[in-house]
Structures are given as C-alpha cells and as structure tokens.
Amino acid sequence: MTEEHAQHDREAKQAIIHDVEKYGCHLALIEADNYLPAFVYTIGLYKKFGHPELICFGLKTDVLASILNHACDLIKSGQTLSSDKPYPGFLQDYNIQLLEADKEYYPDYIGYAGWFNDGNFNFPLLQVVWPDKQHHFPWDENFNPAWKFKQPLLDRNTDFKFYEERNLGVYTTSQALEGDPILYVYHNDDGDWQFHTSDQPNIDDAKLVCLEEITELDPTINELYHLQYGWSAWRKSKDDNWEYEEDIEEKQ
Incomplete structure (x- = not known):
C-alpha cells in the first residue's frame, strides 16, 4: 500500500466513524469507471440499528445516495426493510425491491463495511433493485436488455461475476x-x-x-x-x- 493510499484509507475510516456517530450511518460512494457502474452502500446500519446494510447500483451517485438516505431515514424511524415486498417512495412513480445478497459478493463491493463490523462480514446485506421504465425488474423476461448489466444481482451467479453474457x-x-x-x-x-x-x-x-x-x-x-x-x-x-x-x- 502506497503512502497516498494509506492516507486515503485513514481518512475514509475516520469519516465512517464520524458519520455513524453523528448521523447513524455512512454512505460509501463509488463512481462509475469506463466499465463498471457506480454504486453506493451503507455502513453502520447493522451496528447502530441491527438492520441489514444496503447497496444499490447503476444510477448517478446522487440518485443512489438519495435512495439510500431515504432508506436510512425509514430505518432510523423504526422501520425494517425486507425482501418480501415492493416499496414505493424511493423513486418517483416507481417501486423498488430488495434482494438478500450472497456473502460471497461482500469482499468485492463492501470492504469498508466489513472493516467497520469488526473486520468480518457476518452481517446481512440487502440490495436495492430498481426497474426499467416499463416497471420490469432485471429478473423479468421483458426487462430492458440495454440495462441488464447496470446492476448485478448479488443473490445469484456467484460462479460468474463478469458484467458480460456467459456466452461472450x-x-x-x-x-x-x-x-x-x-x-x-x-x-x-x-x-x-x-x-x-x-x-x-x-x-x-x-x-x-x-x-x-x-x-x-x-x-x-x-x-x-x-x-x-x-x-x-x-x-x-x-x-x-x-x-x-x-x-x-x-x-x-
């Protein structure tokens, strides 16, 4: 680890501790690069409220942050989000759904959440999944194929993690x-x-x-x-x- 990376790591951990103490959770924002989509995940919900952490992919980071901030507000008010029903109110005119993420994906996407939770990944994670403009979700047959790889589904396909078709x-x-x-x-x-x-x-x-x-x-x-x-x-x-x-x- 270079000194620059080490300094960034120290600052990130300090920000996480500060935000969880002050706001109840921290949002980690990862910008899109030339291949992978942006994503945002929470840190602190499990330790602070006993609630699964949350992650969401594939939209602009300000929209992703807005979605997860809304979820955090609900959780801080005493609500528990679950994977057994759709939720309105996160995106205008559209429902979202939640998936229980497989722990095999945790090191790939939520490293700082593992650090904050005592250096391990023994906590639940829910993925917030959004639909296409016709209200189809990625697991639906008619979901917009152009959006297929904007949000990987973290409850499946642990044998194949690429943002590509298997037959590529x-x-x-x-x-x-x-x-x-x-x-x-x-x-x-x-x-x-x-x-x-x-x-x-x-x-x-x-x-x-x-x-x-x-x-x-x-x-x-x-x-x-x-x-x-x-x-x-x-x-x-x-x-x-x-x-x-x-x-x-x-x-x-």
Whole structure:
C-alpha cells in the first residue's frame, strides 16, 4: 500500500466513524469507471440499528445516495426493510425491491463495511433493485436488455461475476484449454477479453471460447470481473494475487 493510499484509507475510516456517530450511518460512494457502474452502500446500519446494510447500483451517485438516505431515514424511524415486498417512495412513480445478497459478493463491493463490523462480514446485506421504465425488474423476461448489466444481482451467479453474457466470445490459447494456468489477462479498449498462459502467446495457438468456459477452467478468473477497458492483469502463478495496470501502449 502506497503512502497516498494509506492516507486515503485513514481518512475514509475516520469519516465512517464520524458519520455513524453523528448521523447513524455512512454512505460509501463509488463512481462509475469506463466499465463498471457506480454504486453506493451503507455502513453502520447493522451496528447502530441491527438492520441489514444496503447497496444499490447503476444510477448517478446522487440518485443512489438519495435512495439510500431515504432508506436510512425509514430505518432510523423504526422501520425494517425486507425482501418480501415492493416499496414505493424511493423513486418517483416507481417501486423498488430488495434482494438478500450472497456473502460471497461482500469482499468485492463492501470492504469498508466489513472493516467497520469488526473486520468480518457476518452481517446481512440487502440490495436495492430498481426497474426499467416499463416497471420490469432485471429478473423479468421483458426487462430492458440495454440495462441488464447496470446492476448485478448479488443473490445469484456467484460462479460468474463478469458484467458480460456467459456466452461472450473471448480469446485464449490451446495451452490454457489443456490446463496451463492463465497468468495474463487483457481487457481491450474495444471490449475484447484475452486470457493467456504467457505474455507472448503464439497466434497459431489462438482459440475462441465462451467467457463462461474460462471461469469454469479457473474460477479465480472471477476476481477480474472489475478489469476496466484498456487494462491488463497478471500474476506469477495461479496461487498469487493479481496485479493490474492500464495498458498505455494500446491507447497510443
């Protein structure tokens, strides 16, 4: 961790403690990047009120914050939100619904909530889910397909965390399909994915497969669900952590 990162971490933790003491909860806002949508989550609701923490994806951060602030006000007034019914009043003319998030997603999205809750994730989390303009929710057959990946559904698909279709065509090599570890991954500016066992793969060994096949070969590839367009990731072995950087050469 660099000193700049360490300083940011200290300031973030101080802000969380201050806000929970003063307001009853803290909102952590994560802006959208060139690949993933923005999201906002609460910290403090579980410790302060015994209520599940909340998370919401895919809208502008001020709208997301407004939704969760409204929820926090309801909770502070004594209400308990649950996943068994729709709720009006969060978005004008639209209901929202809540999902019980799978704990496997917690480290991916709500790290500071884990820190605040004594360094573990033994608390419930509800995802606030919004509909499309025709009032269809993401699990409905007629939900707007253009919005499918604006809000991942955290109660399912823990085997496949990418913001892509499972049958998306991606590039790899015969060596990876034969069992060699994938050590180099590229998410190109045009959206293409490459998964290689070497930093200099042979074009003659190239294969086109479904993204789901790659995650089935090596479930740890799911750790790269957040890799932005124009970035690459690498590791020394399958047991090592991934490192990341923006691919400057591709942008020149």
